[in-house]
Amino acid sequence: MKILLTRPLHDFALMELRKRYDVEVHKGKVPMPKRLLLSRIADKDGLICYPYDRIDAEIMAAAKKLRAISTFSVGYDHIDTRAAAGRGIVVSYTPEVLTGATADLTMTLILDILRRASEGDRLIRSGRWKTILGPYEFLGSDLSGKTLGILGMGRIGTAVASRARAFGMKISYHSRSRLPASREKILGARYVTLDRLFRESDVISIHAPHTPETNEMVDMKILRKMKRSAYLVNTARGKIINERDLVVALRTGVIAGAALDVFQMEPTGPANPLTRLTNILITPHIGSATSETRRAMAEMAVRNLVLSLSGKKPVYQVRAG
Numbered sequence: 001m002k003i004l005l006t007r008p009l010h011d012f013a014l015m016e017l018r019k020r021y022d023v024e025v026h027k028g029k030v031p032m033p034k035r036l037l038l039s040r041i042a043d044k045d046g047l048i049c050y051p052y053d054r055i056d057a058e059i060m061a062a063a064k065k066l067r068a069i070s071t072f073s074v075g076y077d078h079i080d081t082r083a084a085a086g087r088g089i090v091v092s093y094t095p096e097v098l099t100g101a102t103a104d105l106t107m108t109l110i111l112d113i114l115r116r117a118s119e120g121d122r123l124i125r126s127g128r129w130k131t132i133l134g135p136y137e138f139l140g141s142d143l144s145g146k147t148l149g150i151l152g153m154g155r156i157g158t159a160v161a162s163r164a165r166a167f168g169m170k171i172s173y174h175s176r177s178r179l180p181a182s183r184e185k186i187l188g189a190r191y192v193t194l195d196r197l198f199r200e201s202d203v204i205s206i207h208a209p210h211t212p213e214t215n216e217m218v219d220m221k222i223l224r225k226m227k228r229s230a231y232l233v234n235t236a237r238g239k240i241i242n243e244r245d246l247v248v249a250l251r252t253g254v255i256a257g258a259a260l261d262v263f264q265m266e267p268t269g270p271a272n273p274l275t276r277l278t279n280i281l282i283t284p285h286i287g288s289a290t291s292e293t294r295r296a297m298a299e300m301a302v303r304n305l306v307l308s309l310s311g312k313k314p315v316y317q318v319r320a321g
């Protein structure tokens with residue numbers, strides 16, 4: 001059987017794959033240019049891809065032999081899962097193994113934006129720390145006693161809730177489905193409407209997937225519901241936020257600040273007006289980027305593909321939607 005990887009993976013994972021398959025690894029431009037992907041996928045039985053590869057119906061139509069797609073991510077908004085189901089292609093992904101790392105990064109962003117740590121780092125490095133700070137200068141906010149509003153209370157949302165509770169935060173959440181009462185009790189989390197979540201929270205943290213329903217759901221209309229002192233944190237997907245509206249909201253004081261790990265277009269850089277604002281903290285999509293987690297994701301991506309190509313159920317299969 002022949003398989004394609006749209007970029008190199010850990011050596012141990014490639015060795016595992018080479019024991020079983022004829023493996024082609026794209027080593028060039030990332031993401032793999034569509035025309036190249038269309039030509040290379042034609043004779044492949046399996047594919048390992050990444051969140052920035054668009055695996056649409058056209059790619060699947062060109063992939064006459066394709067039986068399995070294994071994505072190195074928990075998000076699968078880059079794959080046309082309906083087209084895959086229509087062609088009998090099994091789609092698998094890597095949830096669970098990256099939950100802790102992504103929740104940790106979310107807490108890093110919440111702590112940093114509330115305590116202005118990176119802003120302080122920039123102050124010193126740019127030579128602007130000229131006098132010893134007085135009692136009213138460079139003040140941040142305590143986490144303790146503040147309300148964290150979680151949008152999307154799934155695996156990562158609940159992991160963030162447990163961590164934030166340890167910092168003394170109160171937890172509200174809004175999600176597509178409400179948690180069982182026993183789970184809410186353990187997490188100390190209160191279910192509220194979307195409207196209340198945005199009106200009452202001191203920090204909103206997004207953990208919903210990117211879907212047609214969540215696409216740009218955080219726009220000016222919803223940002224205006226937030227307290228002027230509130231912060232927005234996004235470690236889910238950039239397309240959930242209307243970035244143009246967020247720039248205006250941050251510039252005009254509609255909200256106090258934001259911390260983002262994900263963007264509408266990635267990679268992003270100085271051309272993005274977000275990068276010119278001071279009340280924002282930005283990281284380059286590193287939610288799952290720890291050695292341990294990326295290794296576990298590689299193991300899972302390989303296991304999923306091997307199981308799918310041997311006609312068995314992968315460990316984590318995406319339901320067609």
Ligand code: NAP
Nearest residue numbers: 075102152153154155156175176177208209235236287288
């Ligand atoms: P998950 O367990 O599926 O949790 C997502 C939650 O969002 C579920 O509870 C889901 O409800 C809820 N939801 C779905 N649609 C919604 C809507 N329209 N409004 C409100 N809630 C909605 O997924 P996860 O493992 O926590 O991952 C969440 C997302 O994080 C992924 O989709 C991925 O895009 C992102 N992520 C980013 C990074 C990074 O590097 N920054 C790393 C990992 C993950 P149901 O329970 O009804 O399905």
